[in-house]
Amino acid sequence: MSKKIQTALISVYHKDGLEEILRELHNLRVKFISTGGTQEFIQSLGYECEAVEDVSGYPSILGGRVKTLHPKIFGGILYRRDNESDKKQVKSYDIPSIDLVIVDLYPFRETVASGGTEEEIIEKIDIGGISLIRAAAKNYKDVIIVASKEQYAPLLDLLKEKKGLSDIDDRRRFAKEAFMVSSGYDSAIFSYFDGDDKSSLRIAQDGGKQLRYGENPHQQGLFYGNFDEVFEQLHGKEISYNNLLDIDAAVSLISDFNETALAILKHNNACGMACRPTVKEAWDAALAADPVSAFGGIVVTNRRVDKEAAAAINEIFFEVIIAPEYDKEALDILFQKKNRIILVLKSSEKATQRLQYRSVLNGTLVQDKDVSVETAAGLQVMTTKIPTTKEIEDLLFANILVKHTKSNAIVLAKDKQLIASGTGQTSRVDALNQAIEKAGTFHFDLQGAVMASDAFFPFPDCVEIAAKAGITAVIQPGGSVRDGESVDYCNQNGLSMVKTGIRHFKH
Numbered sequence: 001m002s003k004k005i006q007t008a009l010i011s012v013y014h015k016d017g018l019e020e021i022l023r024e025l026h027n028l029r030v031k032f033i034s035t036g037g038t039q040e041f042i043q044s045l046g047y048e049c050e051a052v053e054d055v056s057g058y059p060s061i062l063g064g065r066v067k068t069l070h071p072k073i074f075g076g077i078l079y080r081r082d083n084e085s086d087k088k089q090v091k092s093y094d095i096p097s098i099d100l101v102i103v104d105l106y107p108f109r110e111t112v113a114s115g116g117t118e119e120e121i122i123e124k125i126d127i128g129g130i131s132l133i134r135a136a137a138k139n140y141k142d143v144i145i146v147a148s149k150e151q152y153a154p155l156l157d158l159l160k161e162k163k164g165l166s167d168i169d170d171r172r173r174f175a176k177e178a179f180m181v182s183s184g185y186d187s188a189i190f191s192y193f194d195g196d197d198k199s200s201l202r203i204a205q206d207g208g209k210q211l212r213y214g215e216n217p218h219q220q221g222l223f224y225g226n227f228d229e230v231f232e233q234l235h236g237k238e239i240s241y242n243n244l245l246d247i248d249a250a251v252s253l254i255s256d257f258n259e260t261a262l263a264i265l266k267h268n269n270a271c272g273m274a275c276r277p278t279v280k281e282a283w284d285a286a287l288a289a290d291p292v293s294a295f296g297g298i299v300v301t302n303r304r305v306d307k308e309a310a311a312a313i314n315e316i317f318f319e320v321i322i323a324p325e326y327d328k329e330a331l332d333i334l335f336q337k338k339n340r341i342i343l344v345l346k347s348s349e350k351a352t353q354r355l356q357y358r359s360v361l362n363g364t365l366v367q368d369k370d371v372s373v374e375t376a377a378g379l380q381v382m383t384t385k386i387p388t389t390k391e392i393e394d395l396l397f398a399n400i401l402v403k404h405t406k407s408n409a410i411v412l413a414k415d416k417q418l419i420a421s422g423t424g425q426t427s428r429v430d431a432l433n434q435a436i437e438k439a440g441t442f443h444f445d446l447q448g449a450v451m452a453s454d455a456f457f458p459f460p461d462c463v464e465i466a467a468k469a470g471i472t473a474v475i476q477p478g479g480s481v482r483d484g485e486s487v488d489y490c491n492q493n494g495l496s497m498v499k500t501g502i503r504h505f506k507h
């Protein structure tokens with residue numbers, strides 16, 4: 001059954017965006033009841049508005065901690081319009097009927113994010129507003145609840161197109177959104193109190209985006225997150241589930257490099273990467289590692305893409321390009337392919353969360369993101385031979401790459417260029433053999449190249465194979481009971497080896 005709005009209770013923290021709603025409600029002769037600041041705002045626009053205090057007969061107390069929390073307000077929202085006993089009670093206690101509630105909660109998340117003090121944060125835990133939302137949403141059969149500014153547009157549609165008349169489906173939709181707001185709000189409060197304890201997991205992610213499908217077309221997919229906060233999409237088709245996985249891997253990888261770098265990724269692993277003075281040179285060197293795999297991949301760089309780089313990149317087919325900036329002429333070239341996704345990385349900080357979540361069995365695994373980036377100062381030389389300065393640069397370069405490669409992983413590099421990697425293998429020897437074979441396929445000379453391993457060498461077999469292939473320096477976490485055997489082999493065969501003490505498994 002359609003219901004008409006007669007009285008609206010409005011209590012909003014941020015007043016902006018309300019003007020048009022007030023105008024429409026006023027045109028529909030809706031009566032306003034409001035809390036202090038909101039009442040002042042409504043009256044400043046020339047509309048009549050009754051104070052909550054005048055309805056309840058009770059002042060706002062405790063510095064505003066208690067203002068709407070009164071039976072006359074909550075009775076007016078919660079009474080069942082088709083229940084005779086409720087109707088009698090409402091009449092006898094002189095409770096007004098409230099059929100629209102508009103709330104914008106205290107900005108709790110924002111206060112935490114802006115580094116507010118504990119006292120400021122606690123005061124931003126909204127009590128009355130959240131209660132109004134829950135009450136109105138519970139009684140959606142009779143009441144419309146607008147629990148955030150996101151719902152102003154749907155409310156305006158209702159006011160303009162349906163002259164304020166709502167049916168039960170409309171009101172239930174608003175109620176659903178309201179519970180999303182209230183549960184998200186409480187989860188944020190819980191997370192703040194929980195801090196680093198992780199005593200239990202409450203995740204509230206608003207606004208899930210339906211993707212075309214999941215990993216495969218027969219699977220459904222959704223993305224919960226704020227893509228637009230991280231990227232500006234300048235061009236191309238809709239981003240898919242697999243694109244998002246690759247984009248995440250690409251941004252994580254490139255964020256670990258300070259100098260000009262470019263990587264090409266396929267299925268979350270880098271199949272090409274190099275650091276060079278210009279993006280074009282980095283592209284050429286990255287592509288050389290594996291021009292076959294690069295086809296259809298994701299390109300990411302940490303520098304502005306110019307015309308020269310764009311022209312070179314444009315020569316092969318790839319799905320996505322990510323960069324912090326593009327020259328206009330570069331975009332003219334890159335726009336040539338209709339579906340190509342062109343992204344501006346606006347903020348790499350906002351691109352990542354401190355924690356990683358993964359569904360396992362009937363639960364969720366949570367861990368800190370692997371943000372460790374090893375430096376020369378932290379390396380411990382294990383062999384009598386000390387790596388040269390150039391080898392150390394290559395070792396650190398390869399070590400970052402191996403951290404971002406699926407385990408078991410081996411990365412071979414030279415002159416800050418990825419030569420080849422062994423990815424996601426069930427043994428470290430297999431990973432190394434895969435890398436050596438691939439280097440051969442693309443005619444790389446491994447003489448003087450370095451090897452990085454994501455975890456320690458359980459046996460000396462890897463250094464034996466590597467030495468025979470021409471590798472001269474090795475970086476690994478260390479920690480195997482047989483480290484000594486690998487070190488002995490290196491010493492006898494003129495290799496240097498450093499350990500980082502940090503394992504980088506990526507399962």
Ligand SMILES: NC(=O)c1ncn([C@@H]2O[C@H](COP(=O)(O)O)[C@@H](O)[C@H]2O)c1NC=O
Pocket residue numbers: 011012013014034035036037038039064065066067068069103104105106125126127128129130
């Ligand atoms: N204490 C209460 O009874 C109460 N009732 C509503 N509020 C909040 O007060 C704010 C609006 O206050 P004002 O209209 O005075 O600017 C809104 O964010 C609303 O969610 C309250 N404040 C916090 O709990």
